[in-house]
Amino acid sequence: MPPLLAALEPPSGPAGAAVLFFALIIGHAVADFALQGEFLSVAKNRHAKLDAFFGGKEAPKGLWIHALGAHALIHAGAVWLITGSVVLGFLEFVLHWVIDFAKCEGWTSFRVDQVLHLACKVAWVALLWCDCPWALWAP
Numbered sequence: 001m002p003p004l005l006a007a008l009e010p011p012s013g014p015a016g017a018a019v020l021f022f023a024l025i026i027g028h029a030v031a032d033f034a035l036q037g038e039f040l041s042v043a044k045n046r047h048a049k050l051d052a053f054f055g056g057k058e059a060p061k062g063l064w065i066h067a068l069g070a071h072a073l074i075h076a077g078a079v080w081l082i083t084g085s086v087v088l089g090f091l092e093f094v095l096h097w098v099i100d101f102a103k104c105e106g107w108t109s110f111r112v113d114q115v116l117h118l119a120c121k122v123a124w125v126a127l128l129w130c131d132c133p134w135a136l137w138a139p
Contacts, residue, residue: 017125020083024121027078032117035074043067045104068104072097079124087137088124095120 042048043059044067050059075096080089096117103113127135 017129020128021121021125023082024079024124025118027082028075028117028121031071031075031078036071040067040071044071044100047104064104068097068100071100083124083128085124085128085135085137087135088127092120092124 039053043050043053043063046064048064050063051057053059072093076089076093079092080086083089099108099113099116099120102108103110108116124135
């Protein structure tokens with residue numbers, strides 16, 4: 001699948017890498033803030049009290065794993081659309097899920113969470129810039 005933005009085909013130099021990184025951090029900002037919403041923001045934490053979202057009734061057991069998965073899938077979709085790489089989209093899903101789980105457990109702070117997410121974007125750009133064969137694989 002070609003990337004959503006044709007200009008973002010594997011970066012051929014520093015300027016191309018910078019443009020791709022810029023697109024990825026825009027995608028991150030949209031997915032992490034505009035598309036997350038209050039429900040996903042709270043429900044992805046397995047320790048959160050969700051009764052207010054269910055009219056005072058108990059929330060379904062295990063809801064957090066679905067909310068965290070949905071949030072990570074939104075990020076995966078953004079990476080896949082921007083890079084055209086299903087592999088990088090999948091890696092984004094896994095790493096975003098793990099990083100956010102760590103934040104919800106109190107193992108990291110909001111700042112560390114955001115730095116780790118941006119580090120992933122740097123890694124995606126580096127893999128594409130180096131023409132990593134498995135990062136470019138698409139069915």
